[in-house]
Amino acid sequence: MLLKRAAWALLTAAAAGCAAGTSPRAAGARREPEARRAIAELAATYQRGQAEEFFALVDQSDFPDFSSFQYRIRKFLLHNHGLNLDVIFDSVVENGDEVAVTARWNKAFVDEDGHQRKENGSCELLLKARPSGGLALLFVRGDSPF
Numbered sequence: 001m002l003l004k005r006a007a008w009a010l011l012t013a014a015a016a017g018c019a020a021g022t023s024p025r026a027a028g029a030r031r032e033p034e035a036r037r038a039i040a041e042l043a044a045t046y047q048r049g050q051a052e053e054f055f056a057l058v059d060q061s062d063f064p065d066f067s068s069f070q071y072r073i074r075k076f077l078l079h080n081h082g083l084n085l086d087v088i089f090d091s092v093v094e095n096g097d098e099v100a101v102t103a104r105w106n107k108a109f110v111d112e113d114g115h116q117r118k119e120n121g122s123c124e125l126l127l128k129a130r131p132s133g134g135l136a137l138l139f140v141r142g143d144s145p146f
Helices: 002-017 034-049 049-056 066-079
Strands: 082-094 098-110 114-127 133-140
Touching: 002 034, 034 082, 034 098, 034 114, 034 133, 049 098
Parallel strands: none
Antiparallel strands: 082 098, 098 114, 114 133
């Protein structure tokens, strides 16, 4: 957990503007297309209500308090339907095998009482390179779209 906070602090400081030569790549980050694909896949499996496929895209061993995150996702998907999630990228910063994405999101769904609901927010999504390829969700800070 301490390692995650340190990594997050490093990425946040880098995004705020560290000294030249020590800051991670921001504009035109080479992993940006990969990050977009990973988040699009997370959003798509979430919208389809496919919890197991969604969790396969999350770094479960390093995700802080994964059991609570998993419980919230399962509960939401069980009690709501007609989900539409739109994630809008604001910035991408990469540092080694980690990619931090700052994003805004809009979500619409029908709750268990049949009422149309809309939510929106902003967050930072931390993704980590997988040994097998691709990026996995490692952490969500702020208003989670999931």
